[in-house]
Every structure is written in C-alpha cells, then in structure tokens.
Amino acid sequence: MEVKIFETKEQMGIYAADIIENVMKSKEFPVLGLATGDTPITTYNELIKRYKNGEISFKNVKTYNLDEYVGLPKNDKNSYYTFMHEHLFDKVDIDSENIHIPDGNPADIEKFCREYDREIDDAGGIDIQFLGIGRNGHIGFNEPSDKFTEGTYKVKLTESTIEANKRFFEKESDVPKYAVTMGIKNIMKAREIILMAYGFNKAEAVKNMIEGPVSPSCPASILQNHPNVHVILDKDASSLLKK
Ligand code: GLP
Numbered sequence: 001m002e003v004k005i006f007e008t009k010e011q012m013g014i015y016a017a018d019i020i021e022n023v024m025k026s027k028e029f030p031v032l033g034l035a036t037g038d039t040p041i042t043t044y045n046e047l048i049k050r051y052k053n054g055e056i057s058f059k060n061v062k063t064y065n066l067d068e069y070v071g072l073p074k075n076d077k078n079s080y081y082t083f084m085h086e087h088l089f090d091k092v093d094i095d096s097e098n099i100h101i102p103d104g105n106p107a108d109i110e111k112f113c114r115e116y117d118r119e120i121d122d123a124g125g126i127d128i129q130f131l132g133i134g135r136n137g138h139i140g141f142n143e144p145s146d147k148f149t150e151g152t153y154k155v156k157l158t159e160s161t162i163e164a165n166k167r168f169f170e171k172e173s174d175v176p177k178y179a180v181t182m183g184i185k186n187i188m189k190a191r192e193i194i195l196m197a198y199g200f201n202k203a204e205a206v207k208n209m210i211e212g213p214v215s216p217s218c219p220a221s222i223l224q225n226h227p228n229v230h231v232i233l234d235k236d237a238s239s240l241l242k243k
Helices: 008-027 040-053 080-087 109-122 161-169 185-189 200-211 218-223
Strands: 002-006 031-034 060-065 067-069 128-131 151-156 178-181 192-197 229-234
Touching: 002 008, 008 031, 008 040, 008 192, 008 229, 060 109, 060 192, 067 080, 109 151, 109 178, 185 218, 192 200, 192 218, 200 218, 200 229
Parallel strands: 002 229, 031 060, 031 128, 128 192, 192 229
Antiparallel strands: 067 178, 151 178
C-alpha cells in the first residue's frame, strides 16, 4: 500500500484525479469503478475542472458504481444514481450507455447481480477502483462479517452504517435497510485502487485497514493483499497510525 497524507481535501482530490487521469490517458477504453459519499466529491470536482479545461474526456470511459440502496426510486434525492449524476455524470461528456450503477429495485436481484458481474468482466475488468471507507471499515457496502464476500449481492446494512448515513435523510427510519453492492472479490479484481479517507471519525477504520490483521471484521483490511493500492488521507484520518 502506498500511503500519502495531505493537509486538505482539495489536495487529496488533486492527487486522486492525477492517478485517474493517468489511467484515462493510458487506456483506449478506460473502465472506472466509482464511489459515492462525501469523500470522492473533491476528486469529482477536479475531474470536472480538467474536463472543462479540455485536459480529459470521458467519451470512451465506462463506469461501474460500487453500490446502491435497495428500495429507493432511481430519482430519489438520496439514491446513488442521483448522486452520481449531480456530482459527475451530468457535468462531463460521458455517454449515458457507458454508465453502470447497480439497480436498487430489480425484479430478480440474484439475476441482476450475476449480470452486473458479467458486464464488468465483459468490459475487461476495472482499471481503477475508487473507494471511501465506512467508520466500521466497510468498503462499498461490504459490512464487517465473518467472511470476505465475492460478487455483487444484496446486503443488510449495519446499525453503524444506518446511523452514519442518516444525515442525508429526514429521519433515521427513512434510511434504507438494504443495499446492492459489489463484493470484495469484485473490488480486489480491479487493477489499481484508490482508497481515500479524511476526518477523525475515519481514523480507527484507517488504522485497522493498514495496521490491523487482514480480517473480514474490517473489510478494508483485505486491501493489504492487493498489489496496487493508493491510500490517500488527511492528517486526522491518519492520526492513529503508528508508522
Ligand atoms: C457509504 C458508501 C461507501 C462510502 C461510505 C463513506 O456507506 N456505501 O461507498 O465509502 O459511505 O461515506 P463518506 O465518504 O460520506 O464518509
């Protein structure tokens, strides 16, 4: 793992955008794995800026998002579909056919999940996967458990995740209890990974991810076994690291 520590979220976003731009320029048809949440916003803003300056184009880019809530209408203000359109897709030249976000309301969830995995494989796999981290060490919506997950699946969210995400909803009971997420195996198959975290409330998860044992009780710890991970932190998120 390459660990870089920055002063501000904006600097973190610039560094992540540099890595993503590199991938976008080195591939004819780049495949990006994307994340939602507050964490990627400065990176998306930086990518939009570079697009507007004519430095990068999303014309040949395919994207696969990590996850989506189950049960929210696609256009709900809190769906990850809405988030991605507002924060990135509506502001760049991506072809809508190249955007893939898990369907939170499929008729047959198992069938949908197998198709999502197959589509990623058919696209040639993910060149670079962007990740945030939950306070409990989750990546995507892979919650702490007793085994690492495989392909895309429907997951029951933990109380800690519901609590962390309630800030976006009017009341806690409005937060969906389930999500569809890529599994750990999908994430580990990406050729390159960025994991970004800022703030004290991520420090414990960051410590467990980097210095703890590789264990499904901290799903992000599996990244220790990946050969090409960039961990991008601010001082607060790195404050519990020993080294
Ligand atoms: C959600 C998402 C994760 C994200 C996490 C952290 O649970 N499913 O992909 O990494 O929240 O979000 P934030 O970046 O807002 O702290």
